[in-house]
Structure formats: structure tokens, C-alpha cells
Amino acid sequence: MKNTAIVWAAWVCGLIVSLPVQVAAQRLITGAPLSIPPILEESGSEGRERVFDLTVQRGTREFATGTQSATLGYNGEYLGPTIRVRRNDNVRLRVRNHLDEATTVHWHGAHLPAEADGGPHQRVPAGDTWEARFRIAQEAATLWYHPHDMGTSAEQVYQGLAGFFIIDDEHSDSLALPDTYGTDDIPLVLQERRFTRDGRLEYNPRMPDIMHGYFGNALLTNGAVEPFLEVSDQRIRLRILNGSNSSLLRVFMDSGIPMYQVATDGGFLGRPVEVEQVVLSPGERAELVLDLRGQEGTRPSLMAESNGGNTYTALSLRVAAALQQSRELPATLVRRETPTDTGAVRRRDFVLSSMGRGGRLTINGRTMDMSRIDEQVKLGTTEVWRISSQGMMMAMPHNFHVHGLQFQILRMNGSQPPPHLRGPKDTVLLYPGDTVEIVLNFENYTGVFMYHCHLLEHEDEGMMGQFEVLP
Numbered sequence: 422m423k424n425t426a427i428v429w430a431a432w433v434c435g436l437i438v439s440l441p442v443q444v445a446a447q448r449l450i451t452g453a454p455l456s457i458p459p460i461l462e463e464s465g466s467e468g469r470e471r472v473f474d475l476t477v478q479r480g481t482r483e484f485a486t487g488t489q490s491a492t493l494g495y496n497g498e499y500l501g502p503t504i505r506v507r508r509n510d511n512v513r514l515r516v517r518n519h520l521d522e523a524t525t526v527h528w529h530g531a532h533l534p535a536e537a538d539g540g541p542h543q544r545v546p547a548g549d550t551w552e553a554r555f556r557i558a559q560e561a562a563t564l565w566y567h568p569h570d571m572g573t574s575a576e577q578v579y580q581g582l583a584g585f586f587i588i589d590d591e592h593s594d595s596l597a598l599p600d601t602y603g604t605d606d607i608p609l610v611l612q613e614r615r616f617t618r619d620g621r622l623e624y625n626p627r628m629p630d631i632m633h634g635y636f637g638n639a640l641l642t643n644g645a646v647e648p649f650l651e652v653s654d655q656r657i658r659l660r661i662l663n664g665s666n667s668s669l670l671r672v673f674m675d676s677g678i679p680m681y682q683v684a685t686d687g688g689f690l691g692r693p694v695e696v697e698q699v700v701l702s703p704g705e706r707a708e709l710v711l712d713l714r715g716q717e718g719t720r721p722s723l724m725a726e727s728n729g730g731n732t733y734t735a736l737s738l739r740v741a742a743a744l745q746q747s748r749e750l751p752a753t754l755v756r757r758e759t760p761t762d763t764g765a766v767r768r769r770d771f772v773l774s775s776m777g778r779g780g781r782l783t784i785n786g787r788t789m790d791m792s793r794i795d796e797q798v799k800l801g802t803t804e805v806w807r808i809s810s811q812g813m814m815m816a817m818p819h820n821f822h823v824h825g826l827q828f829q830i831l832r833m834n835g836s837q838p839p840p841h842l843r844g845p846k847d848t849v850l851l852y853p854g855d856t857v858e859i860v861l862n863f864e865n866y867t868g869v870f871m872y873h874c875h876l877l878e879h880e881d882e883g884m885m886g887q888f889e890v891l892p
């Protein structure tokens with residue numbers, strides 16, 4: 422595996438010279454208390470189903486004093502509540518679309534029936550209601566939800582449509598990890614965004630933005646710039662989602678606070694892995710535990726550097742003068758087998774390319790066609806998919822997201838993945854020239870699911886395909 426720091430530095434430097442200088446977003450409101458998304462209250466239970474209601478709505482938000490930005494939100498003006506459920510719950514998620522355009526709600530990372538997935542086949546027209554009903558059939562994890570209609574996902578997410586979807590189970594209950602939501606267990610959605618000179622949220626992508634990334638001049642953390650959080654526990658857990666459209670984010674602490682990654686996209690790592698930084702591509706999550714012992718009375722910051730070249734304070738911590746004792750981090754988090762390819766019935770290749778005709782963004786030379794099934798797999802089998810990123814002439818990162826399941830990384834450029842990537846994943850980053858092999862188990866559900874680049878401008882340009890799980 423390439424040295425992440427070197428690859429990252431090359432990327433950032435390469436891009437800075439090619440980008441227009443961004444207008445500094447000086448008038449944005451900073452320094453408010455961190456907003457914690459509320460846990461969505463159940464609307465009730467019908468039989469053995471837990472019912473939740475989401476309304477997709479328009480709103481406005483004052484990111485800069487005196488300037489209103491048009492936004493979108495779930496049950497509010499920007500972002501959405503946290504849906505929190507337990508393994509084996511039966512859920513009914515009712516979505517009302519109060520927009521004047523179609524949308525969908527995709528439960529990113531969830532293992533579920535195809536008709537509940539919320540991809541482009543489950544379109545919710547303006548004014549309509551849609552229901553997703555499924556059983557939570559996977560381990561504890563930090564998932565999220567967002568729009569996924571054809572061609573409009575990027576703009577709708579950009580304007581604010583995103584929320585956390587957290588799953589708990591008996592095993593996660595038993596682990597000695599910080600778990601008081603909003604106190605020592607903090608959801609953080611980081612979104613690089615572009616603001617106009619007068620502080621209005623702007624989405625106006627031109628061709629270079631679509632190809633290289635819609636970089637910004639500010640970072641929103643749970644919807645605000647440079648918020649702060651008062652902490653009074655020795656250990657805090659951060660559930661970090663890169664909710665940017667296309668920016669990669671390198672996340673780190675500005676001081677030498679020990680940081681341990683405990684989970685990837687879809688569940689725990691086998692053991693905590695000490696990390697100095699995590700690089701998250703759009704859609705990826707990482708759960709980190711910070712050890713604040715010795716930091717009493719200080720104000721360390723969580724930082725995020727975008728591959729567009731800007732470095733932001735994502736969150737200022739105000740550490741109490743005396744800290745409450747936290748439990749020791751467990752040495753083992755979960756029993757996690759090393760993935761192998763011995764049980765795989767088939768291998769497939771997926772080539773991500775930005776070199777095709779007219780610089781099109783393609784997978785295996787094709788752009789998305791809703792009426793075409795690109796791959797057919799058999800229910801109950803295991804496959805190895807080899808994803809590679811070509812296009813050194815127009816070098817740009819991509820990632821690869823698979824719907825309906827969690828996979829494991831078998832190899833990255835021929836080697837075992839680094840320890841912090843050995844948990845369940847639904848989205849994996851590829852730098853130009855990279856090859857990543859993943860192991861997928863197609864269990865429980867038949868039907869049509871998507872795979873795509875989760876850089877949203879690439880996805881909207883059609884860098885997506887469909888696989889059908891056949892009985």
C-alpha cells in the first residue's frame with residue numbers, strides 16, 4: 422500500500438495550482454455550540470413494526486449574519502434527525518416529499534430488500550409519500566441516509582439532505598465504549614461547502630468542479646462553521662461522516678491527543694487501532710475514540726483538510742478542568758475473520774475511468790442506464806470484485822460504493838489493507854492507479870441494487886451501474 426501521507430500531499434499540491442482561488446467566506450457565523458441532531462422519535466408502533474416519519478422540506482438558514490440561504494432538510498431546515506434502531510427491529514420509514522421535485526431516500530450501508538433501498542428505482546415524486554419496510558439485519562454501525570435520484574443527488578445533498586442512521590445491538594451494548602449520545606458519543610457530519618462573498622450557500626458546478634470535485638471555502642460540522650463542544654469525560658467517541666459532495670477529508674487533531682479508530686462504515690474493527698489521522702472520501706464513516714486525559718482545561722481542535730487545499734477547524738473542544746473517569750478501551754471489539762477469496766464463486770472487474778470518450782466518467786466504459794442490468798449475481802454466493810481506477814491523464818480520486826450490503830477489503834494494490842480498514846465497508850477510496858479487491862456475500866435479498874462512485878457529481882454524471890441478485 423502506498424504511503425497515505427505522500428499520496429495525500431501529492432494530491433493536495435497538484436490540485437492547489439489547478440484551482441481558482443476561492444473567495445474567503447469571512448462573514449460566516451462561527452463559534453456556536455455544536456448542534457447535535459435529535460434522535461427521531463418513533464411515531465408509534467404498528468404490530469411489531471417501529472414507525473418513523475421523515476418529511477423532506479425546503480427551508481432557509483442564516484450561515485452569515487443577515488444573509489439567508491435556501492436549504493433542504495428532513496423534518497427541519499438543514500440535515501435531518503438521527504434514526505436510531507436496534508438489530509432485529511422491524512422498521513417502517515415513512516417519507517413525505519414536500520419538495521416541488523422528486524427525491525428518494527437511500528439508507529446508505531443498510532442490508533435490506535431492494536425495494537426498500539431508496540435508490541433511483543424508488544423515486545418519490547413531488548408531493549408523494551413512500552414507505553421503506555425492512556428488518557434491521559446487521560450488526561451495530563453508524564450508517565446514514567440521503568437522496569439518490571438520478572441526476573439530482575448532488576444538489577439535494579449539498580443543500581442539506583443527510584442524516585445519521587445508527588444501529589445498536591446486544592454486543593455494542595456490552596462494549597466499554599463511550600455511548601451517551603450527544604455527551605461522550607458525538608455524531609459529526611463534515612461537509613465542505615462553497616459560500617458566496619456575502620455568505621450564501623452556493624451550488625453552481627462547472628465542468629472542472631464536476632470532474633475534479635466541488636471544493637469549497639468553508640467546512641460545516643453538523644451544519645455550522647467551527648462549532649465548539651464542552652467535554653467532561655476522559656474519553657469521547659466521534660462518529661464521523663464525510664458528507665461532502667466530492668471532497669476527500671483528512672481528519673486529525675491539532676495536538677498530540679491519542680486517537681483510536683474503533684469502527685469503519687459498517688461495524689467495529691477487531692480491535693482499536695491507534696491513528697494519527699483518517700482520510701474519508703464522500704460517504705465513508707469512521708468512529709474514533711479520543712483520550713483526553715492530561716488535556717484538562719485545554720481547547721484542542723479536530724481539524725479537516727480537504728483535497729481542494731483548505732484546512733479547517735472542524736470542532737473546538739473545551740475540555741473541563743476535571744474529567745470524569747471513562748472505562749478503559751476494550752482490547753478486543755469484535756471477532757472479525759480475515760477475509761479470503763477461497764469461497765468466491767466468481768471474480769469481476771470494475772474499471773473506474775475518466776478517460777473515455779469526451780472525458781466521460783464511466784465504470785467499465787459505460788454510464789448508468791436504469792434499464793440495463795450490468796451484472797447478475799446469485800443469491801447465497803460470495804464473489805470477489807476487483808475495482809481499479811484508471812485515468813492518469815486526468816487524475817482524480819474516485820470511490821466505490823455498493824448498495825444493500827457491507828463488504829470487506831481483501832487486498833489494496835496487492836497487499837492486505839491497513840489495520841484501520843479491516844472492518845465492514847460499503848464505500849472504498851481509490852486514488853488514480855489503485856486496485857482494490859473486495860469480498861462480497863450476497864445474502865437474504867434478491868433484486869436490483871446500485872454500485873457507483875460516491876463523489877456525487879460523478880454519480881450524477883452516470884458513474885454508476887446496477888447488479889441484480891438472482892434467486
Ligand SMILES: [Cu+2]
Binds near residue numbers: 818
Ligand atoms: Cu468518481
